[in-house]
Amino acid sequence: MTMTKQIRHDTPYRDLREFLQRIDSLGELKRISGATWDLEMGCIAELIYHNDQENPPAILFDDIPGYEGFRCVSGLTNSSQRLAVTLGFPLSTKPLDIVQSYRDRMKQHEPIPPRVVPKEDAPIFENVLSGDDIDILKFPVPKLHELDGGRYVGTDDLVIMKDPDGGWINIGTYRSMVHDAKSVGLWTSPGKQGRQIRDKYFAKNEPCPVLICVGHDPLLFLASGNEIAYGLSEYDYAGGHRGIPFDVVESEVHGLPMPAFAEIVIEGEIHPGDVLMEGPFGEFTGYYASNPSPQPVVRIQRIYHRDNPIMTMASPMQPPSDFSFSKCVTKSGMIWDEIERAGLSGVKGVWCHEAGGARMFNVVSLKQAYPGHARQALHLAASCQSGSYMGRFVVVVDEDVDPTNTFDVLWAISTRCDPGVDIEFIRRAWSGPLDPMLNADGTNSRALIDACRPFERLKTFPLVARASDALREEIAAKFKDQLH
Numbered sequence: 296m297t298m299t300k301q302i303r304h305d306t307p308y309r310d311l312r313e314f315l316q317r318i319d320s321l322g323e324l325k326r327i328s329g330a331t332w333d334l335e336m337g338c339i340a341e342l343i344y345h346n347d348q349e350n351p352p353a354i355l356f357d358d359i360p361g362y363e364g365f366r367c368v369s370g371l372t373n374s375s376q377r378l379a380v381t382l383g384f385p386l387s388t389k390p391l392d393i394v395q396s397y398r399d400r401m402k403q404h405e406p407i408p409p410r411v412v413p414k415e416d417a418p419i420f421e422n423v424l425s426g427d428d429i430d431i432l433k434f435p436v437p438k439l440h441e442l443d444g445g446r447y448v449g450t451d452d453l454v455i456m457k458d459p460d461g462g463w464i465n466i467g468t469y470r471s472m473v474h475d476a477k478s479v480g481l482w483t484s485p486g487k488q489g490r491q492i493r494d495k496y497f498a499k500n501e502p503c504p505v506l507i508c509v510g511h512d513p514l515l516f517l518a519s520g521n522e523i524a525y526g527l528s529e530y531d532y533a534g535g536h537r538g539i540p541f542d543v544v545e546s547e548v549h550g551l552p553m554p555a556f557a558e559i560v561i562e563g564e565i566h567p568g569d570v571l572m573e574g575p576f577g578e579f580t581g582y583y584a585s586n587p588s589p590q591p592v593v594r595i596q597r598i599y600h601r602d603n604p605i606m607t608m609a610s611p612m613q614p615p616s617d618f619s620f621s622k623c624v625t626k627s628g629m630i631w632d633e634i635e636r637a638g639l640s641g642v643k644g645v646w647c648h649e650a651g652g653a654r655m656f657n658v659v660s661l662k663q664a665y666p667g668h669a670r671q672a673l674h675l676a677a678s679c680q681s682g683s684y685m686g687r688f689v690v691v692v693d694e695d696v697d698p699t700n701t702f703d704v705l706w707a708i709s710t711r712c713d714p715g716v717d718i719e720f721i722r723r724a725w726s727g728p729l730d731p732m733l734n735a736d737g738t739n740s741r742a743l744i745d746a747c748r749p750f751e752r753l754k755t756f757p758l759v760a761r762a763s764d765a766l767r768e769e770i771a772a773k774f775k776d777q778l779h
Contacts (some may be wrong), residue, residue: 297302307383307537311512311605315368318353318377321386325352331360332446337439340369340610340617341487344754350388354617355605361583362435367606369451371513372621380511382536390624391644391698395429397628401535406527407534409543409552416556417544424598425547430476431595434509439610440577444587446473447576448561451618453508453519454481455551456492458526459499464552465492466519466529471507471593478506480573480590481565484727485737486684488525491555491590493565502564504549505593510558510600510607517625520618522680548596558604562597563700569594578729579622579652581613585728615649622653629681630657640664645676646698655687658698666750670719670739673743675723685726690744695759708739717745 308314318324325343330336336356344351351374356367372381375393379386384396402474414420436446449471456465467489472480483490496503508515514537518529530552534540543552552561568746573590609618615683623646631645644660647653659672669691676682677689692698692707712718717744726739733739748756762770771778 297454309509311558314513317380321376323352323374323377324355326355326357328358330356332435332437334438336437336667337610338368339611344615344617359435364603367435367608369608369610372517373617378621378624393624394628398632401632404535406531407540409530409534410540412542412544412555414544418601419553419555419557419560419599422600422601429595429598431473432476434606436473437608440618442583443576444472444574447698448473448479448509449507451609453511453515454489455506456489457551458492459495461526461747463526464530465489465527468520470576474571477595479593480571481593482573482590490718497567500567500568504551506546506551507561508554508557510605511554513763521625521629547634558601559606560599561595563593563595565593567593577611579729580729584731593625614652617655619649623647623649626653628680630679633679633681634675639672639675643694644698654685657682657702658690658692660692660696660698662694663747663750669745677741683725685730686741688742690746692746693748708744712746720742727758729743735753754762
């Protein structure tokens with residue numbers, strides 16, 4: 296696939312609004328006018344992302360009935376081009392180019408802490424709602440799926456907490472369902488850092504202060520949705536990718552750092568024992584995987600928003616979704632980086648497939664150098680930090696197989712894997728309630744599939760019946776007018 300428009304910028308975009316201008320100039324933004332919050336926005340996202348799987352656009356919902364001046368946006372980072380804009384990489388339409396750029400960045404990445412600015416320099420303070428004025432339903436909060444338990448304000452969100460022991464700031468992405476005008480539920484999977492921080496407050500019988508940002512720099516959303524080291528703030532991690540600090544401003548009630556150029560931020564508290572029924576919700580696995588359950592409630596104390604705010608939305612669904620591709624790229628880069636840092640040589644590519652929700656079907660392409668090399672790659676990819684949560688299948692293929700090409704991967708499994716000796720299992724592995732195959736003990740199992748030619752048969756294994764690259768190029772050039 297060839298590159299499209301080459302529009303380069305020497306400085307990071309300032310905020311979500313400038314980001315939208317940049318991707319619009321690349322032809323990567325579709326405007327939808329008149330869609331309602333009640334199922335229409337969610338269904339439109341599904342139609343677009345299932346019908347245009349090659350290069351789906353970001354979606355800007357405007358003229359939302361009953362919400363004059365309010366907008367909603369989806370799919371901000373869900374293409375190679377938009378990811379390149381987000382991360383400041385050279386523009387490309389090839390996913391592995393972005394993965395490689397990420398890996399190159401990580402070799403010299405240094406966290407950059409945020410910069411605190413005064414209220415006067417923070418557009419998020421253009422409007423502050425408190426007391427009787429608090430009403431989260433003044434925003435076009437969508438109901439995304441027909442069987443959802445309610446309207447979800449937090450899907451493409453930043454849940455910001457402060458660790459009560461270390462004092463560091465964590466940002467995670469956790470779903471948040473509206474209960475009423477002044478309260479929302481917050482569902483956090485066991486083992487996640489935000490859950491651990493919340494439980495520290497609860498262990499002291501103290502309320503947990505929290506911010507929920509629902510309109511922000513997409514780079515922060517990328518950082519919040521991935522597993523980075525415990526104790527490293529996503530502000531710092533994302534700042535290192537940006538190359539300059541993020542501007543933050545202290546919230547009025549708890550002094551938590553809000554993105555100064557955010558669109559909408561909710562501030563509140565979670566009190567021990569204060570729960571309401573939450574869910575169900577269609578999730579990234581493609582299922583309503585977790586049943587309705589009592590979950591902690593955020594009692595809203597402030598709502599901050601810019602004039603004419605833009606709400607960010609993610610619509611989990613049967614893949615592909617409006618965020619699954621970006622997850623695949625960042626997760627692939629993180630796994631590749633981690634397994635190489637663990638000492639694995641010969642890696643030619645890593646790809647986490649959208650069909651597996653960027654977690655459950657991960658492929659490593661490897662140039663084998665010694666007996667057991669492929670098995671080493673399998674175990675590292677299944678157990679590294681970025682690959683350990685809610686995995687299912689890990690496949691290792693030879694370097695002649697494109698890990699992003701599902702057909703080629705299945706061909707390698709079909710012709711180079713002996714099921715009796717080349718498939719191993721890990722049992723009682725880390726999973727979560729969104730896993731539709733979750734075991735009763737809260738774990739799952741992993742299949743490790745060695746789809747490489749046996750190392751001892753590399754010299755004698757049958758040759759692939761395929762024209763050489765040189766011949767393909769020669770014939771393609773000779774008959775180009777007839778082949779295209």
